Amino acid sequence: MKQELIEKARAVIARNDRGHYTVPTHGLYPFQWNWDSALSALGIAHFDETRAWTEIETLFLHQWEDGKVPHIIFHEPDDGYFPGPEVWATARNVPTSGITQPPVTGFAVRRIFDRARDKAMAEKRARALLPRIHGWHKWFYRNRDPQGTGLVAIIHPWESGRDNSVDWDDALARVPTEAVGDFQRRDTSHANPAHRPTDEQYKRYIWLVQHFRSLGWDNSKLHDASPFRMVDPDFNAILIRSCSDLADLAERLGESEIAVESREFAERGIKAIDSLWHEGLGQYVCYDRVAAKLIDSPSIGGILATFCAVPKPRAEALAARIAKLGESARFMVPSHDPTAPEYDGLRYWRGPVWLIVNYMISDGLKVAGQDAMARRIDADSIRLIEKGGFAEYYDPVTAEPCGGSNFTWTAAMVIEILNSEKTPA
Numbered sequence: 001m002k003q004e005l006i007e008k009a010r011a012v013i014a015r016n017d018r019g020h021y022t023v024p025t026h027g028l029y030p031f032q033w034n035w036d037s038a039l040s041a042l043g044i045a046h047f048d049e050t051r052a053w054t055e056i057e058t059l060f061l062h063q064w065e066d067g068k069v070p071h072i073i074f075h076e077p078d079d080g081y082f083p084g085p086e087v088w089a090t091a092r093n094v095p096t097s098g099i100t101q102p103p104v105t106g107f108a109v110r111r112i113f114d115r116a117r118d119k120a121m122a123e124k125r126a127r128a129l130l131p132r133i134h135g136w137h138k139w140f141y142r143n144r145d146p147q148g149t150g151l152v153a154i155i156h157p158w159e160s161g162r163d164n165s166v167d168w169d170d171a172l173a174r175v176p177t178e179a180v181g182d183f184q185r186r187d188t189s190h191a192n193p194a195h196r197p198t199d200e201q202y203k204r205y206i207w208l209v210q211h212f213r214s215l216g217w218d219n220s221k222l223h224d225a226s227p228f229r230m231v232d233p234d235f236n237a238i239l240i241r242s243c244s245d246l247a248d249l250a251e252r253l254g255e256s257e258i259a260v261e262s263r264e265f266a267e268r269g270i271k272a273i274d275s276l277w278h279e280g281l282g283q284y285v286c287y288d289r290v291a292a293k294l295i296d297s298p299s300i301g302g303i304l305a306t307f308c309a310v311p312k313p314r315a316e317a318l319a320a321r322i323a324k325l326g327e328s329a330r331f332m333v334p335s336h337d338p339t340a341p342e343y344d345g346l347r348y349w350r351g352p353v354w355l356i357v358n359y360m361i362s363d364g365l366k367v368a369g370q371d372a373m374a375r376r377i378d379a380d381s382i383r384l385i386e387k388g389g390f391a392e393y394y395d396p397v398t399a400e401p402c403g404g405s406n407f408t409w410t411a412a413m414v415i416e417i418l419n420s421e422k423t424p425a
């Protein structure tokens with residue numbers, strides 16, 4: 001059974017493999033996405049290490065001169081996706097989007113390095129990636145934390161990777177929609193519109209893109225100029241974990257300057273993230289930098305914070321919080337609390353379970369010694385696949401597969417989880 005699932009997962013990845021990068025899935029997402037690639041490389045490394053390194057290297061070939069790694073690389077023209085390169089207008093040789101995505105590469109590279117069978121190749125390729133990843137981390141703290149708080153903000157919901165989360169509703173309502181011309185969405189012709197963000201949200205997403213474009217994608221200006229500035233616990237936890245993993249890796253490779261700076265970023269972040277703790281909900285929540293307040297929204301963002309080394313009592317509380325969610329969800333971990341009024345079990349990030357999120361939560365719980373809950377999450381991830389195939393996301397009550405099918409990172413996570421006995425926590 002296990003081997004059969006792994007073979008199926010490999011077939012999904014092979015189908016989405018474009019040689020030096022993978023697409024998330026054929027049709028709906030025909031380009032390279034940032035955190036999809038980093039997480040997919042983890043699964044690929046189990047059967048082809050060379051190809052796994054290439055996946056990440058391709059992403060970093062398109063890093064901007066200022067350090068940013070964009071969220072989409074438009075390698076080949078394809079009009080099946082909106083907004084395409086002409087909307088972003090970032091004036092790159094190979095077009096890219098202008099925003100970024102959760103920086104999980106530091107974590108992924110360290111894990112692939114740790115497990116490498118070909119040590120010499122791993123050392124060579126990790127060493128070359130090290131300064132690039134560190135450059136991206138520095139970019140974040142320079143451009144997205146101008147006040148030096150230790151936490152960075154996202155300036156577009158798409159940067160979070162949790163596009164239409166309830167967390168963004170209030171802040172997004174402040175984003176205007178006038179002067180957004182007519183456009184035609186493509187996602188709703190590939191996937192059920194009831195599983196996708198609404199048109200109203202899309203207009204605001206596009207307004208933000210147009211606004212940043214009018215500022216020439218100058219990252220030194222965008223943070224302060226954006227009406228949407230959110231400090232997301234999950235995004236920060238991923239950045240902190242990547243900084244700390246990069247510090248470990250840099251130490252081993254004798255790159256002491258990168259090690260020291262990365263360690264400082266991580267330590268400052270861990271201290272600062274505690275300001276996002278919500279005692280009433282028993283989890284972390286987002287902070288709205290424009291409105292200067294915490295957002296009372298029980299989403300997965302505040303649970304995924306367990307991916308970085310939060311203090312032990314916090315990790316325990318998060319495990320208890322997940323157990324509580326399990327009273328209303330049959331499959332862990334719903335992206336929004338099923339008892340909250342905004343919950344929607346089919347609509348993207350407003351309820352469904354995502355395997356990549358499950359994987360990162362489970363990993364964080366294992367590091368914190370919360371093995372029982374971690375094992376339960378892993379088991380649910382596999383049960384979902386067995387029932388519904390390699391979907392983009394799943395209804396946490398019915399297990400209905402939603403969004404696109406044959407998803408690269410879902411398949412990669414299955415390979416990871418099924419090999420997890422070999423994975424050091």
Ligand code: GLC
Nearest residue numbers: 024029033035036161162163
């Ligand atoms: C959606 C998801 C995002 C992902 C992308 C490609 O936009 O919200 O997290 O990276 O699809 O799979």
